Every structure is written in C-alpha cells, then in structure tokens.
Amino acid sequence: MKERFSYVGKRLPAQDIKEKVTGAVQYTDDIKLPDMLFGKILRSPHPHARIEGIDTSNAEKLLGGGKYVVTASDAPAILVGGALRDMPLFAKDKVRYIGEPVAAVAARSPEQAIQALTNIKVEYKTLPAIFDPVEAMDKKAVLIHEHLGDYRGSQDVIRFGNVCSHTTIKRGDVEKGFREADHLFEDIFHTQSIIQGQIEPHAAIAVARSAGRVEVWTHTTGAFRIRQQLSEIFELPLHAVIVNPMTIGGSFGSKNFVRIEPYCIILSKKSGLPVKLVISREEEFTSFNPRHATTIEIKTGVKKDGSIIARKVRLTYDTGAYSDIGPVVSGEGAKQAAGPYNIPNVAVDSYCVYTNKMSAACCRAHGTPQPTFAFESQMDIIAGRLGMDPLELRLKNAVEEGYAGPGGDLYLGVGIKETLIKVSEKIDLKNRDGVNRGKGIAVGNWYSGVGASGAMMKLNEDGTVSLSIGAPDATGTDIMAAQVAAEELGVPLDRIVMTTKNTDHSPFDIISSGSRITHCIGQAVKNAAADLKAKLSEAAAPLLGTDPEHLEIDDGAIMVKKAPEKQIPLSQLAMSSHFSTHGPIIGSGTYFGKLSSFDREAVSGFVYDMGEDRTFVAQGAEVEVDTQTGNIRVVKLISANDIGFVVNPPNAENQVFGGVHQGLGFALSEEIKTEAGRVVNPNFRDYGILRAPDMPEVECNFIESGNGPGPYGAKGLGEQPNVPTAAAIANAVYDAIGVRIKSLPITPEKILSALKEKGEQER
C-alpha cells in the first residue's frame, strides 16, 4: 500500500529539526519584549489556612510602586476550572494547598522579584487539613470547599461533601453476575501521583494593550482554548485576546488549560508593561497539576472457562484542592474501568475527591493508565488461578469491532487481538530464560480523539504552498500536516511551507491532545488540499485547453492526465494567476470526527465524549529481579501498536519510546512524595524520573490495518503507549518471582517486603 505514496509513510524529519538541534528555536522564555518585567508568584506555605491579612507595602516599596504587586483584589473574581469552577486565581479568604498563589509581583529582574516576594507578609490561621481521600470522604471530615453544596446531575447526586464528582456506569446486574460466577476475584490497587515531567517548565508572557486588548505568548497545546478561557476570565470579546502558541517543550496534558497566563495579564494590566512568568522546576513539582493518585477496588466474577461475567469497580481519584479537570479524568476512569473485555454485568463507581494537596489534572491518557494497571494485573491473577495462559484469557474475553461498552459507547478500530498476539510472539511469552526472570503482557486502549480542526492553504507567487493550521507543533504536527499536503497536492514536500500560528489568523483547532492531531488535522489538511486542487485545476484548465476534471498534479506541475506532456509548473500557474488572470488561489478544509453515543440510562456524572475510534497498544515485558536488592531490571519491552497507518514513522516511534519511558517511570520509580501536604522530593533526581541508561531495549511494532478514521486509515498514538506498561511490568515481576505488587511504583522496597511476606507465608 505504502509504495503508492510519495510523502506519507516516509521517514521524514521535522522541517525545523536543525533549528531545534542547534538551539535556534525560540521557546517562550527566549522571547524578550521591550521593558518587559519578570513575574513571580507568592505561594501558600500551609495546606489549609485562613488568610487574616496581607501586607504588601514593603514589596511595593522595593519595586517602586503598588502597581507591581497584585493580590486577589486585583484579579477577576471569577472562579476557574476545566470541568467545575471552584478555583480563585489568587486565594482570597483561605488557602487550600501548599503552593497556592496568594500574591504576585512584577520586577525588573527575576532576582528582584524573588526578593520582593520575601517582603510580602501574609498572616495565616491554620486549619485542619486532609490529605487522604478516604478520610476526606468521611461525612465528619472538615470541608475543603465549605460553600459548595451538594449538586445533582441529570440523574444522580454527583457532588457532596469533599466529593467533587461521582460518576457511575452500570450494565446488567452485577450482583447476579457474581452469583453466577464460578470464581470471584477481589483486589485493591493503588497508583501514585506522578508529574507529566515535560522538560520545559511553564512560561508565559502577556501584554495588556490599550483598547482592552491582550496578547499572550505561551507554549500551550490549545491556543484557542486559552483564548476562550482568557476571554471569559477577563470578560473580553474573543477577538480581543490574541494567543501566540510558542514552541512547546513537552506537555503530556500539563499545558492544556490556562495555568499562568492570567497572572501575567493581571500583572501587565496593573503595571502597564509586558510581564513574563517562568515557573521553576520546584514550583512545577509543588504547585502544578500531576496525574491523580488512585485507589481501585476491582471485583470480578469469572466462569470456569475463563469468561468474565461480572465486574464491579470502585475508583477513587485524589484530585487535590481544586477540581480542575478532575471530574473528567475520574469520569474517563469510569469508562475504562471494566477494560476492553466483553462483560455482560458491570457496575462502576468513580469518585473524584478533594484533599489539601495541589490539584491533579490530565496526564497522558487522562484517567486511564490507573484502571488499566488494575484490570490488566487482575487478568493475570485470574489466568493464574484458572491455570490459563494470560494471552488465551485475554483473547477469550477481548472486545470485537463495534462492541458497545457498558456506557453504550462504541469500540471501533479494535486491534486488541492483533496487538496481544504480536507482543506475545515477539516476547516469546511461553518460554522462560534464566533465574528470577519473568515475562508479562498487558493491553490498553485510548481514543483516536475527535474535535474541530481547520486548515487553510494559499498558493504563493513562486508555486510554494503556505499551509496554516491552528494546532501547535507539539508532536510532529507540522511535518505530518506538510506530508499530507504534499501527498494530496502532488507538490514536493519542500514547497509546503507552514505559516506562523496565532488565534487571530490561524484556523481554529480545539487542542493538541487526546491523540487527535494526525486524525483531525490530517483530515482537515486533506480536505483543504482537495479544495485547493479543485481551484488549481480550474485555473489551469483554460491554459491547458481542457476541462478541470482531466487534470492532475504531480511533482509540482499540473498536467493533463492522459497527456502528461501537456503541463504547467505550479510556479508558472501561480505567476499567471497572481499577475495576470484570476488572483491568488486559496483553499480551506475543516474536520470534526465522529462522536460516540452514550446510553444515558447507564451513565451518570461526568462522562466526556472522546469519540468512537480507538487505538490499541499491547506491551510485553521481560524483567529480571534481583531478590537480594529488590531491583528490577527490565530486559526488554515490546510494544505493538494498532495505529492504522503510520504517516511519519520517526514521530510515531517517538510516541512509543516516550510513552514507554513514562509508563516505566509510572511502573517502577516515579512518585510525588508528600509529608503533611508538602512535596518532599521536588526535583527530578529525588522524584525518580528514568534516565537514558535506565531504559531497556524497546521494540516498536506497528500494525497498519488502515482501520482508523484519519488520513489513509491512520489513528492517534499520543497517549496509548504509556497505558499498559505498568501492568505488563507487574505481570512480568509476578512471573519472575511470584510476588504480586498491587501498588505503584514497584520499588525495590516493595519487592523485598513482598518477598519477605511470601517467604513467611510459605514457611
């Protein structure tokens, strides 16, 4: 199939790769504006406290005036949040976590700003704080948001006490299912809080211009979402906010919503000057929005033959002090909780719970790696008890194309069996090799996300084509878009020029997240190319003495299909069009994608629609465990990815390598550790991010069935590769040394402790 393509499917580097490698690319922090000030945020030292007074006079004196210091009284009173609105921009009456913004300053230098912060005096009266979600759900627990009452959704109470949201999904009769089962399995799993770990910390610059306009430079994944949120926060018309999406040094969900942009604007409005805010790595660790820690209780009823007939899951997402996108994350957890298995009776309860910690948000496949760790670990427990092969058990229960999940949402593009078989073969699952060595597999899925994307193309005077899209180049977006454009237009890749991007002039794009870019931008570009091609043919037809439908474009020239010797180079067509015939030639295209339909009787609470099409990723791990030290060495990690069609192989591979890196960190080492609400390891070393030498051999397999909704049958691959990793590792560890770790990360301490316990039991 690939042979017939000239650009898509080829190993092509990003167009700005040289600039990235040589450091010439400008990140947000590289931008300097004239007279720009440097902002810093004063953060709460208490996890829960009443603010009794703020004295900023000394800071104002140091900075040269009151206009360089802001607090809640300078900020819009609106409460913000990606799902619910419960967070003030600055804490006003009380603080709810260590790290919450209380005031901010703008100074001539970052150093002066830090000094100014030390000159602000805040009087606090501490309050009892809650750090454990189970404790928080107790009816007698102190309320973190006293003023938020219970809230009833369309069917059920979805917010009460410290429960921020409660999502349920039900199918069949789960208790009846359990009664009919031959075996019951009940397990409790824990996952830790991890950061997204993007290399570039948050940074933004804002200028509040005259006439109420605001211009922002920020490395967001969703410039149009930022525009919409800022327009709402500052009560400005959409067009009065211009967001310039900058080169982005990683997001993984951390840059999907307004984070620091409003502080820059508030400081710029008050000071009258541009303000830059760059977040330190420590602040990233203590005040930003990690992946939710969860507790997952999963009970499964299985027949003798291995068929699963009932599953009940209770998930608790620790969302921290403010809801942010937590309800959506925990709602997604509910949707995924029963796994990609055909189960007639399902009951899921997913709770998103406030605690006095920083707010959790989305992190690569929001809400999903946690339940996947749980159900894929339990699949091996079940297989073990039934004496079945883990692959066989999974294949027996695996969903088929067109399966409707417990919530009613379809599963399309189901490559679960192909990917599981592929990794089992590649890892040679049935054969063992060496002492304390083991192998494990697991599978996960995530959407080929939907949502609005637009693309515009203009033919330039020299025959090059400028391509405008609204999505930032977060994941190789630009080269993918250029490849699709070149392929569809029949124009050499180096004549496709990506234009600068901002919300003012770029076509709308909802966001670069949810593994939707290749799918949605790809299709929008394809549609724009079709439009441009039609117009090029119309313009060329009279010059070639034929009708537009008899023309095609190849290698930058437009020609008569049956007589390709009759042709005009596009550069010549452009010249004549711009300078003597009918004007510039412009094309446009848009795309949305197909949404799911839910069974509204089956679901309540937050169920966010991500579409119908999914990408499956199965992974197989081989590990070697040192039973003396508890150290786990991952020997090999094989990933099989049902991606439909690979538009850009290096980019796709990078998604797999990066996802596996993140999945292994989640499995083995990463953890935000807190003591009484305070993060005690706010740096990469203590936090435990994996370094290059820590990485095993990773093998990347693409299954290209062309079964996706994207161009050429492609599907998204942004989130999927980090979804099943932890379970594959946990299963391999069990296979190696016979201990089942149900709590992430699987540290040497936990291994040694489990080995000890196992030894005691066996003795």
Add this chain to the structure above:
Amino acid sequence: MKERFSYVGKRLPAQDIKEKVTGAVQYTDDIKLPDMLFGKILRSPHPHARIEGIDTSNAEKLLGGGKYVVTASDAPAILVGGALRDMPLFAKDKVRYIGEPVAAVAARSPEQAIQALTNIKVEYKTLPAIFDPVEAMDKKAVLIHEHLGDYRGSQDVIRFGNVCSHTTIKRGDVEKGFREADHLFEDIFHTQSIIQGQIEPHAAIAVARSAGRVEVWTHTTGAFRIRQQLSEIFELPLHAVIVNPMTIGGSFGSKNFVRIEPYCIILSKKSGLPVKLVISREEEFTSFNPRHATTIEIKTGVKKDGSIIARKVRLTYDTGAYSDIGPVVSGEGAKQAAGPYNIPNVAVDSYCVYTNKMSAACCRAHGTPQPTFAFESQMDIIAGRLGMDPLELRLKNAVEEGYAGPGGDLYLGVGIKETLIKVSEKIDLKNRDGVNRGKGIAVGNWYSGVGASGAMMKLNEDGTVSLSIGAPDATGTDIMAAQVAAEELGVPLDRIVMTTKNTDHSPFDIISSGSRITHCIGQAVKNAAADLKAKLSEAAAPLLGTDPEHLEIDDGAIMVKKAPEKQIPLSQLAMSSHFSTHGPIIGSGTYFGKLSSFDREAVSGFVYDMGEDRTFVAQGAEVEVDTQTGNIRVVKLISANDIGFVVNPPNAENQVFGGVHQGLGFALSEEIKTEAGRVVNPNFRDYGILRAPDMPEVECNFIESGNGPGPYGAKGLGEQPNVPTAAAIANAVYDAIGVRIKSLPITPEKILSALKEKGEQER
C-alpha cells in the same frame, strides 16, 4: 438602490478610529524590539562624483566594532529598480545624485548614529553633472550610466544615451491629420517636481534571524511586493521573508516599493541585532522619490466645428539618477497624453531621462496629472480660439463607453460627460461674478485598478467572523472590507473582526495602489463571503431540517427563507460546529479584475496594463486673482466623481478632499527647488505645502451609476481627484485675468510676469 443595503453606502467610521485619534495606534516608529539599534545612512554630497576611497575606521571605533558600519561591500551586488535594474543599494564606484546612500551605521541611539556618520571619510573626485533632461538627451552629454548600453524592446530602441526609456503610441497618420485640420495649436507645458508629502516619513525595522530568515516591519502599501523584492535582493526563498505591514501614515506612491528595508536588513545581518531606520523630513525631501517634473509639447489639429482630428505629444519625464519606476510612469503618461477624447490620428513620444538628481517615482496617478494639465489647458485654449464653450468643446470630443484609446486599451465606466456637466452646473460656468474672478473646468481619469487580491474568513466560536486580507489599511480598506463582509453575510458589522496582517499568513494582495482596493479587495471579500455563506448554510441545513438553498442569513442568524421563525443564531451554529459537529467553518475568495488588451502594433516601450475600467473626475474652480500681488485665491473647488457606488462615504470624501489638496498644491505652490542638484527648500514651509487655512471650500459630488467593476458597481477613487485640478485652476486663472500660465506651479511671480508681458503686448 441604497435603501436595500444595511452596511455598504453608510457613513461608518473606521473600526480603529478611536485608537488613531487618541494616538494609541502603533506606527512603525512606535515599535521597539529588544536590543534594537538605530540606523542612519551616509549620503553623497555630490551630484556626480567618483568614489576614490571610504574610511570607516573612526566610525567603527566610535560604535564599538566593524559590524556596526556597512558600505557597498556588505550589500548584495544586485541592482534594483521597479522597472529597470540600474540602482545599487549603496553607491560603489560613483555617486549619481546628492543624497545617494554611500554607507550606513547602526548605533545605540539615533544621536550616536548621526555622530558616527560624521566620522566616515569618503574621498570623491567630482564629475560634470547634468540637471536638465534636454541637455541630458544631447548625444554629446556625459553618460550618467556609462555601462548601460542601448536597449531594443520588442519593436524599437527604448533606451539610449541618458534616455532611460522611450515609449511611443501611434494611431492613424498624425501629419495627414494636421494637414486636414482647420486650426493647429502648439503649446509647451512644464510641470514641476513635487513630493508625495505623506505625513509619516519612511521608517522600517528588520531582524535577520538565524536560519536565514528575515522579518521586517514597515508601513508599505504592498507587503507582498516588498516580500518579493527582498526575497530577490537577499536571495532568500519567499517564505523566508516575513513582512509585517504597519499602520501607514500616507503613501501616495511613496511606499509602493522597497526603499529603506534593505538597509535595515544589511545592518541587522552584520550587527546581529534588530535595526530601526527612520528617515528625517529633510532626507525625505532630498533623497526620496518625487513626482517627475515634465516638459510636454502638445500639437493639436482641430476642425472648424471643434472636432479634434490629430494630436501629437512629446513628453519628457525627468527621472533623476536611477530609473526606479520612471519608465512605467512615463509610459503611463504616453497612454494618457492624448486625453479622453476621440481623436483619429495620434502620435505620442514619451521620454524618461536620467539626470543627476534624486530618482523620481510614482505619485498619485503616476504620470497622469502632468499631461492632463497640458491637454486640459489646451482644450480651453482651443475653445477660446474657436469661440466655443469649454464644456461644449469637451462634450463634443469626449470618449464614449467602450472607446479604444490610441494604444488599443478600452475605456469602460466612462462618466466623462456626466461629471463635466455636473461641475459646470455646480460652478455655474456661464456666469461670472466680480472683478478678476474666473471659472474653469477640467476633467481627468484614472483606472479602477486591477490585480490579485484574496480574502479569507473564519467563523469563530462566538459567531463573530474573522476576516483576513493582505492589503494594509491605507485608505479605509479595513472598514470597507468589513462593510462588504457584513452586507454579504448578513452579520452585524461589529461581529466582523479584521485580523492582523503579514505576508506569512495573510492572503496575497498585490498592492494598495492604482485605485484598486475597493474594486479588488471588495470583490475578493464578496467572493469569500459567498463561500462562507454556502458553508454556513450546509452546516445549518440539517439543524433546520431543510436544504441549504432554502436558507438565508440576516442579523447574525441563519433562517429558513420562507419561515424565518425557524432560525439559529450564528453564535449557536458556531458553537455546535466547533464543539460537536463538523469543525470550524472557513471561507475564501479571490479576485483579479479585467486587463486591457493593447494593440501591440501601436505601442512600443513601457506600457503597463492598469485594466479597462476607469473613474472620471471633473473639477470646476472659481478663483480670484489679485493683479497687484499675483496672489490667487481659490474661492471654490467642485469635484464630480464618477465612482460607480460609494461603499463608505467618509472615506470616499476624504479621497476627494485629500486629492484636491494635493492637486491645488501641484497647481499653486508646491515645488522641489534645486540648485546644482541640491534641494534648497527641504521642509514643508519653504516647499509650499498648503495648510488648512489655505484650502478653499471643496464640494464633493458622487455620481453613482453603478458602472464599476467593484462590489455593487463601485470603482476606485484613490488617485483621480488630484488629476484635473491644476488644469481647472489654470483655466480659471485665464478666465479671470486673461493670462495663460503653462508652467506649474502658478505662482504670484509667474502671474505678475505674465500680466506684465500681456500689458506690454497689448500696449
């Protein structure tokens, strides 16, 4: 007709009028970039001299290094020019006018830059200089461009000696026509050199970025032309040059080509920093590109009944040291020279001649006010001799719709008679009032220019529509475009949002000149609106349960034509489209306009195609002459403008008021005076620009026949109102005191001298 429109034809102010009035608008000189340097240009003090050496060492010392000083050796070797290429960026071997760039510096402040210039030592060996084009055409004259040989165009020699170009147009047999005439008229007219007088002097900023990219901020009328020229000069691909067109404080032709941008780039490339260059008013007067001074010899053969049967015109355009756009200007003079009269035998020779003065270029209706002054003055001379009414003579000979000029190019949209009759009535031509008072009329025409324009529209999430065009807002462009968009879409004007502009992302637009904007941008916007509307209807049809063709848009809602109660606000359609159905909605449109066809047997040399459609403007003046002082008081000036349709009345009126101001300055007071090639009056006061109290009552009449090629039958009106003014004044002066001034400006000195001569003759 107008009643049926909601936005076009209405007195609507520009959307940024408040910002302009309060000074909040940013002009190029208001832009500051970090670490920006200030450039200054060292200019030749000699009109013609050999450069024997340049010593920049002291300047380099002062500025802190060699990278802050540039000369010819730092500049691309390419020769530049709008028609021919004969001008180096910096003089290398010799200088050809006082004011020619020899070197440039970039300094920390403008003051330091000026100081640095005084530290550059240039050794010159002076050469004989030529200032008079007649002298320059002498075969024995010293050659200003020794190395340029003769050049033969498709038919004839068009460049020889100091003649930069020679354009000829011939029809019939002019000598035979003269033999058949009852009366012959031979007159010689002179017009002076004037500046465009735009309030904002030239200013530009450039940054030469890594990876060979260049970004420029400049107040050009043609960002895409600047992009193309810079791309050529610096041998960069088109897309490596980004031109940001800034708010423009007037151009009138002065900002149509690269002027100072290359110097900013050369300085930025060498210094590694952004460089701003702002030209002083004195430099504007001494080194930029004024309207050509001309000598026009016109011989006309007339039958007894007043019909003109032959006209021979010889035009000499003094183009200064370099050709710039001179060949096109003098070629246009040739096209216009016989006037808008039906003459069977015509012979025109138009010469563009080098002299050792600054290069002339285009100035509002390039090449045309000069011959119009000549033939419209002669029309009154003829009428006088024949005892005919000047109106009657003109009406008798006036061209009709569809007339082919001597060069074969059609005259469409011919409102000559209507405008002449209108001004004659309004000025009450037949009646006189007071001593030394007189009345005169004249008519001129200019094109409703053609050329490529594009427009793109995107529906935003809130139902506003962002409109992108590539033309700067030089002449009320943005409000005109927004009015057309609002009208065509049925969306309230305040929901049309103009986007920022630059060459990277804006649709192509050839230039804001030639009176083409309302015509071409207007039509491009109309086409884009039609495209967007079709897509909106398609998106709304399923929601309204009907077919797209049954829908219309009014007041920001889309509705079923026959059941308007069935409707959806566009904001709602936008929301559903962006967030749940088929993606953003984008439309685009382009336009070119109809070119003329020339009779290639009839023309040789530079004949630039401006299209077929024309706008006629007739003006009537009443003057009172003080025969003691020679002072002319213009009592009243009436302008009748065959504009087709007025899209924005205040903007159209401003074109007339501004054009009359410029026309009156050309007629009465403005003149660049030189002595041995040196401008001796380089400031507005000595130059003689008219101030507000100098202006007469100006009455503006629009004839709206809907006979134009633009939207709603509109035509261009940028250049026309300054075309016939000088002749109307000269004719009124003759009518008042019986003296015929054939040389502009008509100063008191010339009046007194002519009165004296007349007195002597009569005595």
